[in-house]
C-alpha cells in the first residue's frame with residue numbers, strides 16, 4: 401500500500417469557530433494505482449490533497465505513507481519523505497518566473513544535495529520526456545499555459561517520486577494541452593508511478609482506474625471502474 405488514510409477529520413479554525421471540512425475519511429491507494437477525486441467546489445478536495453502531500457496536518461486520524469505513520473515523524477524527516485516520495489502538480493503551474501524551464505525543473509534536486517551538473521542533466525532528460533527538449537532556456541512567460549504545466553510535471557517527476565499528486569492539472573488548459581497532460585500521466589502510470597488526481601471533468605477522471613466522489617467532506621462512493 402502506498403497510502404492509507406484512516407478516519408481522517410479536518411477542521412479549520414475561523415476565529416473561535418471550528419469549521420469542519422473533512423469527516424471520517426478512509427482511503428487506501430495501492431502501488432501503481434491511478435485514482436481520480438471528484439466533487440463540487442468547496443467539498444474538501446484540496447484540503448484532502450494537502451493532507452496527503454504533507455502540506456497540512458489532520459485534526460484527527462492516521463496517515464500512513466509507505467508504511468510510515470506520518471504523525472510520528474519529526475519535521476525534518478517529514479520534509480525529507482515529502483521531497484523523495486511525492487511530486488506535486490497544481491492547477492496553475494507555479495513556476496518561478498525568473499528561472500528558465502531547465503532551472504525550474506532542476507530546483508527540487510538542489511534540496512537533495514544533487515550536484516549541479518547532474519541536476520541539469522536530469523532536468524534536461526525530464527523536459528525531453530515531456531516534449532519540451534527544445535524549450536530548455538525559455539522562461540515561463542515565453543511558454544504557453546500547456547507548456548508551463550508540462551514543465552511543472554517535469555519538476556514534480558524529476559526526483560523519481562513514487563506518488564504523483566495533481567490538483568486539477570488540466571483545469572487551466574485548453575482541450576488539446578489537457579489531452580497531452582493526460583497522455584503524459586498515462587505513460588507515467590504505465591511506468592509504475594502511483595497517481596492521485598483531482599479533477600472537475602468526468603472526461604479527465606475517465607483516464608484514471610478509479611474515481612472517488614467527495615461531497616461535503618465525505619467520500620461517497622467506494623471507487624468505481
Ligand SMILES: Nc1ncnc2c1ncn2[C@@H]1O[C@H](COP(=O)(O)OP(=O)(O)OP(=O)(O)O)[C@@H](O)[C@H]1O
Pocket residue numbers: 412413414419421439440441442443444445446447448
Ligand atoms: N485555510 C482555511 N481556513 C478556513 N477554511 C478553509 C481554509 N481552506 C479551505 N477552507 C474551507 O474548506 C472548504 C474546502 O475547501 P477546499 O479548498 O478543500 O475545497 P475544494 O474541494 O478543493 O474546492 P475547489 O473545487 O473549489 O478547489 C471550503 O469551504 C473552504 O472555504
Ligand SMILES: [Mg+2]
Pocket residue numbers: 445446447567
Ligand atoms: Mg481545490
